[in-house]
Amino acid sequence: MNIIEKSVTDVLKNELKKLQTEQLSHFSSGTTLINHKLLYCNKWAVNKYEYLVELLKNESPYLKDAFEKYTLLQINFINAPPDCTDQLFHIDYLGDSISFFIPLVELSDLNGTEYLFFHDKENYMKYFPLMLEMSDKYFSRPEAKDYMESKGFQCGVDYEFRCANSDPFALIEMPNYVYHRGQKNKTNHSRMMLNILLSINNAYEYPTDEIITDSEVDEAQRFDYILKKRMMVGVMN
Template sequence: MVHILMEKYYHTNTVILDGYGYLLNPINSQRQPFHIDYNCDYSSLFIPLVPLSDDNSVQYIIPSPFIDSDLFHEATKNYDKINVNLLLQNENYYTVRQCISNPFTVLKMDFRTIHRGISNQDTYHRPMFYISVIRKNSPNQTSIPDEQLIETIKKDL
């Protein structure tokens, strides 16, 4: 299923599978800072397993179309905590949007998407399945050895 979704939403000759798994936004969680996952060479598909609502969803930023690329780069230098104040310099602006959807809707978070999970104030936990890809030939690409994990662990002991 993972490879079928990759082929549907990406040009598979331009990306490689980085990983997949589950994310959980538990009830009463803290709001995340705006961030970019890993670095600008990553994109993700998210599939919520429960409804995304006003009270448990994901927000994302759309920067001003006039923002200077150097200013954007400076604002996003720390992928874990975007400097949103820099996005406002030189009379720029940004909009914040929130994604609301039914369960099992595929949501594509494209490369360089600034986003955050909001505090889950709904009555249920919010699990999502995710698939992440990285651009082929990215300088950030890591080679994963073909050996089994258990063999690697044995070698380290």
């Protein structure tokens, strides 16, 4: 996880606050699942919020460069309600996607996306095949730790689990190789973020539904497996 900007501009900040107010009714359904509401999708014929694309391009040279290199797929709000269901660890879309986040609240160890941090940054690419293998197994945190240990890695020496931390309205990048999960939100308020999803090779069939009620199972071909695994982890806990 990389903080690209500590804070976005007031122009974008005010627009996101306005959009948050407009979308509040959607995010007050009482769900305990991390969920998405799409604002923009490159497959839609009509995009009410297409103006956000130019607004975001003008926000940061780094973000503008990413827009030019890769394919913009979606702009959405992702919401983790208080006490939401822990996700299982994974890599999004088999490493085909890059995400940028703009959190509307402070991110801390209590609500930030949890991820595996290698102390040697070269290990992200060196062990990317291992991360993809682990992603396919959809581990809980204890399972991921045990599997890493079976491969000769020591937690606290070679790697550790961290949570994304930032001020509200920071611009954060999650590269395609990050092994992560949405953790249980331990605060008393929703953790809402703008999510900008880009594809590197257009190698995956991405969801286009406006509302994704359970963001962990948006990859259709693994839907049944993830639900069964989630149920098993719940029983073990």
